Each structure stands twice: as structure tokens, then as C-alpha cells.
Amino acid sequence: MRHLIIASLLASLPWSLSAAPTWQVISSEPGKRIEIDRTNLKREGTIVQAQGRVVLEKELIDGRSGAGYRVIEAITRYDCTTRNATTIKRIFKKNETDIVREEDIKGAELPVRSGTLDDKVLREVCRPPRENQAELAKKANEAGNDLKAANDAMLKKGLAKAEKPAALKASETPAKEDAIPVPSIRPNLKAAADAAREASPTPPPSPAAKPVAPPPAKAQTYIIHAAPAAKPKKASRPEGYMLELTHSEPAVQHAHIHWGYEGAGAPENWSKLDPQNKACAIGERQSPIDIKDGIKVDLEPIKFNYQPSTFRIVDNGHTVQVQVGEGSISLTGKSYELVQFHFHRPSEEKINGQRFDMVVHLVHKADDGQLAVVAVLLERGNENPFIQTLWNYMPLEKNMPVSPPNAIVDLNTLLPTSRNYYTYMGSLTTPPCSEGVLWLVMKQPVQVSPEQINIFSRLYRNNARPIQPSSGRLIKEGR
Incomplete structure (x- = not known):
């Protein structure tokens, strides 16, 4: 939060006020x-x-x-x-x-x-x-000086004891309060606890508490907390960082409604979960769409620059996502670097009203920040060796990535034989539904086996956003 x-x-x-x-x-x-x-x-x-x-x-x-x-x-x-x-x-x-x-x-x-x-x-x-490095150095020097002073005090105390008569009885040993205190660079937790106890009245004895059952486990969300929540203290009022946590607590509770595909976090509610998701409701160039009535033209071929590499696979709570080594595509003189690819079931886009069993979206990003997504449609058929390699290393738990050191994949083997495609301008199909995304949907589907589809369905039986209005957008189809 x-x-x-x-x-x-x-x-x-305001950027305009900058130098x-x-x-x-x-x-x-x-x-x-x-x-x-x-x-x-x-x-x-x-x-x-x-x-x-x-x-x-x-x-x-x-x-x-x-x-x-x-x-x-x-x-x-x-x-x-x-x-x-x-x-x-x-x-x-x-x-x-x-x-x-x-x-x-x-x-x-x-x-x-x-x-x-x-x-x-x-x-x-x-x-x-x-300036931060200088401040850290200053604090380190101050801590070093405190430690040096403590060591000097201990040496003086030891010399003073050595000079006293050896016949000094144990009962005549100087009282503990006469000892020279050693400065500490750690906080005095005991003193703080004692002060808190003195400042608070002793509570009356409470009746024996009944055992309380532990709360049910909650689904993992993507909320990032700055620090674990601390037990309530008996201080008169929260200050500093604790004050920030106290004030932000209601917002954190609301943020636990995370976006998804069913229930309170379903697509029709995405714009209500976060103000940054408003494009999901009011955007006019949203994805996915039913790709039809396009104009047939001679499209420039997409240049795929993929190389065999190791990979990292994770179940992120919304889909199975994979990152591979360096890769890119080039189109109309512009290069887009591959960021990641992930899966949806069923396919999010339709082709002339027809959905496919699954789709894989390969997300790329150009130097100017523009995104380009290559969509490869997957249909029921023969087993796909590329997909099987990924499924072999499917993580056992969400958000626990697996990076097999000896497994190699080649994205070129996932692409269809025919590289002809549809193209249109749309958006991300997940929050915040940002627009200005270049979509490149391959016309020829790739086969995957029923068993491979069922494996993904065990995790996500439906993680596809509903079809959005095309709003008269131009769709081009390679002929």
C-alpha cells in the first residue's frame, strides 16, 4: 500500500515545473x-x-x-x-x-x-x-566513535581495579551503580519496556481465555507491504511510520479485493477496484475484440528474432507466465523486445465469431515504451513439444518461480508455419487496460493436445476477458 x-x-x-x-x-x-x-x-x-x-x-x-x-x-x-x-x-x-x-x-x-x-x-x-552515501558514512563514523569511547572506558575501569589492594573483600567490592556505563549503539529495549509498564495501569486479571481457532487461509494477493504489521503498543498515540500505517489501514483492507475473472474482482468490476483501472470501463480502444470485417492488404512480414534459451516459469495467480532469454520482433523499422509470454483459456480474441481452446500472448516493448503483443491461437490436436516442456516444470505453488538450469526452449517452434496475421490497435486485456497496444494476431492456429489443455484448465478454467466493442476500429488482414 x-x-x-x-x-x-x-x-x-507537475513535470512542467521541473528545471x-x-x-x-x-x-x-x-x-x-x-x-x-x-x-x-x-x-x-x-x-x-x-x-x-x-x-x-x-x-x-x-x-x-x-x-x-x-x-x-x-x-x-x-x-x-x-x-x-x-x-x-x-x-x-x-x-x-x-x-x-x-x-x-x-x-x-x-x-x-x-x-x-x-x-x-x-x-x-x-x-x-x-548525499545519502555521505549521511551513511557520517552515521557509521558516529557509531565508531561511540564504540571507541566505550572501549576506552572499559580499559580505564580495568586499570583502576588492578591498582586496588588484592586483599579487598568481596563485600567491599564497589557497588554496581558505580560502574562506568558502556554506551550502546542498540536501542535500550528493556528501558523502553519498563517505562511503558510504569506509564500504564496494571490491568485486572482476565478470565481464562478460550482457545481460538486459527482464521482460514486467505488467497495470496499482490499487495506489497513496507513492513510486517507490529503488535499494538501501549503508547499514548502513534507517531511517524506507525501513524502512516494506522491511517492507511482501511485502504489496505479495500485493496484486498484483487482483480480476477469471477466474483467481486470480475472484469465488470475492474474499474471500481482502482482508479488507475478506469480505462477498463471508459476506454474506446479496448481488447480483446471479435476480429472480423477487416481489410485485406499485403502486410509487412513480422521479423522474429528468437533464440533457444533457458526459461523462468511462474503461476502468478492470474495465468502461467514465462520469461526466456533475449528475443525481439521487428516491424516497419521498429524493434520490440520480448518481455514475457502467458496463456489464456479460452482464447480472449475471436476470429469471425469463433473462439479457440487457448491462446498465448507474447508481450514486447519498444524503446519508446509502446507495447506490441503477438497472439498465437491454440487449438485441440496433437501434443505440442514446446508446451510440454513448460508444463513439465509447472510450479507447485503460486508466485514460486521455477528456473530449470538444463531445460532449453525455442520460441520459434511455437510459431505457426504461416506467419500471416491480423493487426489492430487495442489495449492490455488485464488491468489497468492501458490503450495504445499494437496487436498482431497470427491467422494460423497451433495444435496442443487435450491433455495439455486439461493441465492448464486445472489451474485456470477461465481466465479470458469478455469481448469488447470494436467501435469501428480499422482491422487489417494479411492476404
Whole structure:
């Protein structure tokens, strides 16, 4: 909950009031360089809001405005603890000064993969600031001085005892209160407890308590707490961090209604669970849709750049999600890095009114933050070796990822023989339902066995969002 509060505060900060950016190059690659503005970093705990940009050598054409651009600036919120990133604004520029287009984004929080643009920026902005390092050094020096003083006091006490007559009787030993106290760098918990007992009246004896049955186990949610809840203290009033926890407790209780596909968290309620999910209810370019009545044209082939690699598989409470090694797709001169892929049953999208048994969504992200999702439809048929390898390492528990060291998968083997596809502009199919997502739905389905479908159904019998209105969107179909 604390992270959600911090993220909201950072998002509300007016970017227009920031100082003029001072760009610093952090990475140079063939055809582009990556820069960040260190003067306008906004930090709150482990959350950092940063402005970065990609400067291209060759001009690209903006699909919405039709104008050319060479600079993409992005304002992104990074969580240095979880290594997640959320893009909140993008600016396309023809050059250093001429703006082609700006867009505010209600983006989803996505994991940052090693070697990507976001990874390079995250590593830079998540380094502790120099002033923090100086403060830590100061505290360490103060603790060292206290410890040195304590050691000196102990040495003086020992020398004083050695100089006294050896015939000193035990009864004549100096009283304990005469001993020189040793400064401690730890809090005096005993003194605090004694003070609390003195400040509070002794409660009357209570009758024998009856044994209380433990509460039923709750389903795991994605609420991130800053610290475990502490037992109530007898202090007169909460202060500091405890005050924050006390005030935020009702919001935490409400947040336990997590989004899902049934009950209070079902798709029709997503927009009510979190203000950031409002696009789920009012968006006009939502996904999935029934793909029909498209125009048939000669679409540019998608260039898939996947390599065999190890993988990491997790049941995240909504689906089975997999991350593999480096991979990307290229389309119309633009490259999108593979972030992760996951499964839905049944397929979320329809083709001319027909649903398929399952679908796998391969989520990619470009340097400018735009998402592109490749959808591979799965139909009942022969066993799929790629899927079987994943199922062999299915985690036994939710949110407990498995990374088999010797198992290798090749995403190219999951793709259909024909690479023809449908394409349209839509949204994420899960909260916050962010729009501006490029969808690439493969026309030819891939076969999976009934047993492989049943294995996934044991975990998720239905994790598909209902069909959304197409609202007259243009759909293109490769011919």
C-alpha cells in the first residue's frame, strides 16, 4: 500500500515545473544513443521517477501523425526493489526542440529485463545519491566513535581495579551503580519496556481465555507491504511510520479485493477496484475484440528474432507466465523486445465469431515504451513439444518461480508455419487496460493436445476477458 501511495504522489508532481533537462549519455549503440536527465530525478523511498530519451540516427515515421521523429523522450517510474517500470508519458520530437506528438499513458507496471533500455536507465537512477552515501558514512563514523569511547572506558575501569589492594573483600567490592556505563549503539529495549509498564495501569486479571481457532487461509494477493504489521503498543498515540500505517489501514483492507475473472474482482468490476483501472470501463480502444470485417492488404512480414534459451516459469495467480532469454520482433523499422509470454483459456480474441481452446500472448516493448503483443491461437490436436516442456516444470505453488538450469526452449517452434496475421490497435486485456497496444494476431492456429489443455484448465478454467466493442476500429488482414 505504501508503494501505491508513493507512486500516486510522484505521478501528481507537475513535470512542467521541473528545471530544463540536462542530458547525459549512459549508453551508445549502433543507430541510437540512450540519455537520462539527472537534474530532474524525483525520489521517494525505493521509487524513482526519471526522464530518459532515445536519440535515433535515422528518422522514423509516427504511425498516428504521419510525421517523422528522431527523438523519443519518456517519463518512467521505476521501483528499485522489485525492478518494475511504468511509463507515464512519451514525447516524440523531430529534433531537439520540435515536438511531433505527446501522450500521457496509463501504463501497466512491467518487469525490467536485463540488457534492455529500461534496465540501463534503472541501473543508473537506482544508485544511492551521493548525499545519502555521505549521511551513511557520517552515521557509521558516529557509531565508531561511540564504540571507541566505550572501549576506552572499559580499559580505564580495568586499570583502576588492578591498582586496588588484592586483599579487598568481596563485600567491599564497589557497588554496581558505580560502574562506568558502556554506551550502546542498540536501542535500550528493556528501558523502553519498563517505562511503558510504569506509564500504564496494571490491568485486572482476565478470565481464562478460550482457545481460538486459527482464521482460514486467505488467497495470496499482490499487495506489497513496507513492513510486517507490529503488535499494538501501549503508547499514548502513534507517531511517524506507525501513524502512516494506522491511517492507511482501511485502504489496505479495500485493496484486498484483487482483480480476477469471477466474483467481486470480475472484469465488470475492474474499474471500481482502482482508479488507475478506469480505462477498463471508459476506454474506446479496448481488447480483446471479435476480429472480423477487416481489410485485406499485403502486410509487412513480422521479423522474429528468437533464440533457444533457458526459461523462468511462474503461476502468478492470474495465468502461467514465462520469461526466456533475449528475443525481439521487428516491424516497419521498429524493434520490440520480448518481455514475457502467458496463456489464456479460452482464447480472449475471436476470429469471425469463433473462439479457440487457448491462446498465448507474447508481450514486447519498444524503446519508446509502446507495447506490441503477438497472439498465437491454440487449438485441440496433437501434443505440442514446446508446451510440454513448460508444463513439465509447472510450479507447485503460486508466485514460486521455477528456473530449470538444463531445460532449453525455442520460441520459434511455437510459431505457426504461416506467419500471416491480423493487426489492430487495442489495449492490455488485464488491468489497468492501458490503450495504445499494437496487436498482431497470427491467422494460423497451433495444435496442443487435450491433455495439455486439461493441465492448464486445472489451474485456470477461465481466465479470458469478455469481448469488447470494436467501435469501428480499422482491422487489417494479411492476404
